[in-house]
Amino acid sequence: MASHFHSLRIQELKKETAKTVSIVFEIPTNLVADFLYQAGQYLTLKATINGEEVRRSYSISSYGTEALQVSCKVVDGGKMSTHLVNNIGVDDRIEVMPPMGNFTLRSVDQPLVLFAAGSGITPIFSILKKALNEGTNSIKLLYGNRSEDEVIFKSQLEALRSAHSDRFMVQHFLSDDGERLDSERVQSLVAGISEANYFICGPEGMIAAVKDGLEKSNVAANNINIEYFASPKTEKEATVETVVSGEVNEIIAELDGERHNITLEPGESILDAANRIGIDPPFSCQSGVCTTCKCKVLNGEVEMENNFGLGEDEAEEGFILSCISKPTSAGVVVSWDEA
């Protein structure tokens, strides 16, 4: 079945920095199984703000037996982040979709190198705690921020460093002090490390620089794991035109065990069309990043515009991100129930 929102009570709010709050959720007994998660996954939150429905995804920063929490840093003009950091309180309820995402550890038995910048530490923090708790290998965290007072989880990271000083090392990069995780720096930081698994989360520019540094250091692509917070700019914008006539626009979509016939309008994605007819499939970012809208193509051909969220193996298995996908053949059948 496709994922749906559940109303969860906010159990605790933790001020991590002036601009960042961790939101701890109470999970009722009947939803415990739905909200099991892997370190590195995220939750999609939904709220009505000034009369408008807003959805955003936030990475989980808890791990294991810790109460489920996400951490959110307020961004300029960000409707949901401003609402979460400034308006909500303990005992308020918020609509939350069960955990999703592929930014997870395949193995705790490999050395790890973790790159984070700003609130990009959130999924990395969860992954770090899992690897320290369940693995035995060395872990290096390279964490960039503008200034020291913006370092999220500063004291917790220091406590982990002290407790695991034999195998965990953290290095901070403060841009106010002229320290940056640029490509050259990354190459020098990873020189001599072999067979590690690399995780990167942060703003687009930082991700591009770290990725470039790793590629120039000959790190294999399948050892590089990236979590984008927003859709990176690409030169390939909207190159998939919806065919506006004929059978190509007639698709069938499965959701919650029901089949719906949908006719796409010009320029519409499969998700847009499904939302227009009111069948309410899961979604959040609507830009091919978060993977919340993932569904499976059961028949026909579909093309995605700019996929940043889906792994190659998932694409090969027929999964697509419906928010950036359009049919390119007749007879397309997609299913959110098989995602």
Ligand code: FES
């Ligand atoms: S809604 Fe986020 S990838 Fe489609």
